[in-house]
Amino acid sequence: MTKNVFTVLDLLDLDLKEHNDLNLKCLCGRSGLSSPIKEQDLNRPGLTLSGFFEGFQYSRIQIFGNGETLFLKKLITENKIDTIKKFLSYEIPCCTFTSNLHPEQAFLDLAEKAGVPVLITDLNSSEFSRRLIRALNTIFAQKKVIHATLVEVFGLGILLKGASGIGKSETALELIERGHRLIADDAVELSCVNGNLVIGKGVNDIAGHHMEIRGLGILNISNLFGVGAIRDSKQVQLVVELEEWNSEKIYDRLGANETTTDFLGVGIPVITLPIKPGRNIPIIIETAAMNERLKKLGYYSAREFNQSVLKWLEGQNARAAYYEND
Amino acid sequence: MQTQDVTIKNRAGIHARPAAMIVQTANEFECDIYLEKDGNSINAKSIMGIITLGAGYNSLVNVKTEGSDEDKALEAIVKLFENRFEEE
Numbered sequence: 151m152t153k154n155v156f157t158v159l160d161l162l163d164l165d166l167k168e169h170n171d172l173n174l175k176c177l178c179g180r181s182g183l184s185s186p187i188k189e190q191d192l193n194r195p196g197l198t199l200s201g202f203f204e205g206f207q208y209s210r211i212q213i214f215g216n217g218e219t220l221f222l223k224k225l226i227t228e229n230k231i232d233t234i235k236k237f238l239s240y241e242i243p244c245c246t247f248t249s250n251l252h253p254e255q256a257f258l259d260l261a262e263k264a265g266v267p268v269l270i271t272d273l274n275s276s277e278f279s280r281r282l283i284r285a286l287n288t289i290f291a292q293k294k295v296i297h298a299t300l301v302e303v304f305g306l307g308i309l310l311k312g313a314s315g316i317g318k319s320e321t322a323l324e325l326i327e328r329g330h331r332l333i334a335d336d337a338v339e340l341s342c343v344n345g346n347l348v349i350g351k352g353v354n355d356i357a358g359h360h361m362e363i364r365g366l367g368i369l370n371i372s373n374l375f376g377v378g379a380i381r382d383s384k385q386v387q388l389v390v391e392l393e394e395w396n397s398e399k400i401y402d403r404l405g406a407n408e409t410t411t412d413f414l415g416v417g418i419p420v421i422t423l424p425i426k427p428g429r430n431i432p433i434i435i436e437t438a439a440m441n442e443r444l445k446k447l448g449y450y451s452a453r454e455f456n457q458s459v460l461k462w463l464e465g466q467n468a469r470a471a472y473y474e475n476d
Numbered sequence: 477m478q479t480q481d482v483t484i485k486n487r488a489g490i491h492a493r494p495a496a497m498i499v500q501t502a503n504e505f506e507c508d509i510y511l512e513k514d515g516n517s518i519n520a521k522s523i524m525g526i527i528t529l530g531a532g533y534n535s536l537v538n539v540k541t542e543g544s545d546e547d548k549a550l551e552a553i554v555k556l557f558e559n560r561f562e563e564e
Contacts, residue, residue, distance in 0.1 A: 297519035314503070314521035336524035353516070353528040362523040368492065 156289055158244045158267050159183040161211075164285060172271060172281055174246070178258045179267035187211060187243045190286040192279055194218065195245075199225065201233055208240035211282065215275035219251040226256045238264035248275040291341040291349075292414050300333040300350040300384060301325050303439040307384035309338065309350060309418075310435075312392035316425060319361050321392070324432040331381045332371050335361040340386065342414035351383035358382075388419050388442050390435055395424040405441075406452040477542045478550040486560040489532035492523075494561035499523050501552050507543025509553060520553065 162174050162183070176183070193210040196218050214222070225234060238260055244267040247253055253268065261268045271278050299310040299318040303325055310318045319335055326332050334352035341349050352358035359372045359380045372380045389411050401424055402409075410417035421438055423431060441451060484490060490498075502509045502520040509520035511529060513536070518525035520539075531537050537557075541549040 295516040295518060297522055297525060314519060336522040337518050337528045354530060356530075357524055357528040360524060368523065 155186050157184050157186050158269075161187060161244070162269070166281075166285060170281055170284065172278065172285065173273055174269045174271050177247075177253075177268045177270050178262045179244075179265060182244070182265040182267045185241070185243050185265075185267075187286075190283070190290040192282060195237065196221065198237060199233060203236065206240065208242050210243070212242055212245045213275060213279060214245060214247045214251065214253070216249065216251065219247060219253060222257055223254055226254045231256070231260065234260055235264075238266050242266050244269055246271065246278070248273060248278045287343055288341065291343050293339060293341045294414060295337055295339050295353055296413075297336065298338050299335045300338045300386065302331040302333060302381055302384050303436055304330070304443065306439045306442055307333070307350065307387045308435060308439060309386045309389045310392060311389060313394075315364075316392045316394070317431070318392060319363055321431045321435065323361065323363060325435065326371060326375055326379050328432060328436070330436075331379055332359060332361065333381050333384050334358065335371075340413055342416055346416060348386045348413050348416050348418060349383055350386045386413065386418055388421070388438065389413075390438065391420060391422045392425055392431065393422060395426040399424075404452050404456075406450070406456060408445075477540065478546045479538060479540045480550060480554055481536055481538050482554055482557040484531050484533055484535050484537065485557065486563040487533055488563060489535070490526060490529065490561075492527065494556075494563070495523050495526040497556055497561055498526055498553065501556060502549070504552070505541075505543075505545050505549040507541050507546045507549050509549055510540040510542075512538040512540065 161172075162176060164172065166172060189207075189210045191207070191210050192213050193207040194215065195206075195212045198206045199218065199221055222234070225231070234257060245261065246269045248271055250270065250272045252270065258268060273281065296311075297314075299322045301308050301310065301322050310321060312318055322332055322335060333350060337353045337357075338350045339353045341351075343349055359370065361369050361371055363369060401422065408419055409421075411420040412418075419442065423429075423434060425431065444451065486494065488494075498511075498520055499522065510517045511520050511526060511531075512518075513529045513531055516529065517540075518529060520526065529537070539550060539553050539557075541547075541553070543549075
């Protein structure tokens, strides 16, 4: 894909699997395959085909379902091709016929002439729309590449951050060794899919699941540890900042307050871990992951502990008061 | 902050060996060094990051340095590109 431009050809080339596959085929209008898709929304052109061109969302992908296809057939049999010509004269990225509804040859000829690609899929309109919106959401999502390592620990997506040479890759390696998974090392592409979750993945497939360890060089994690040690993408649910131990700095000792950091407008819980000999970072991260999961279930260790302390102190007070009155 | 655009002049582009050279040079300096291509900015002190840029022959990369020794760092990094990473 060329930078920041998503064309109809890219849409046809999308490598989506199983329940996400769009099953698209191109019927005609190949000259228009390089036209860009600029909007992530879809349009059902029924109203437009009836001759009402005001507010026509022409820059969207046009979806022809059963109704539109039948109407198109009617237009052609009644020889009202002017509307079709006008319709095709707009800068339409592509027309897509669903449920394997083959349009009339006359329409294909007009589209070919206008250079508008006509695609067909065997999915029905609602299913196709759902899949297409999902795919386009991901493509048009806000993206950002950051210097970090993304691992999955006990099912939780953890982003390891920190200065170069602090030991992110080494920490990830030990986590993998302990049965957790690597998503991407060193360069992670974050995308904000629907405004409230951040998905991280490797920047490209070639370098994916490789890791550089100082002294060893570049390693292929999936070959070394097996396919169970890798994952393609994962939601970022916790950020771990690794940093050199700074004796001047005050680190969180209670864990009662949750701090968050902002990625693409989404707040993600963050913990800062100081590195010092004798501190086993992978085990601390594993514990942090479990603690985070516990929090998601509604149990906050630090808060619950403090509640018990408060209750206990209150009890002691009450008892003291009782004994004094005795 | 210092910044300069460079073009990849060696045929093979930035593969593992040039990436290692960039990282080695970058690590000699205190300052933060970033390489940017197609809107993706990566840390020049990380090998995998540089390789994932996918910088092929004749592509344009922006070098950015920020910190105490930014001038020297920029000069050293740009020099690597100009010398075609000692390749043809």
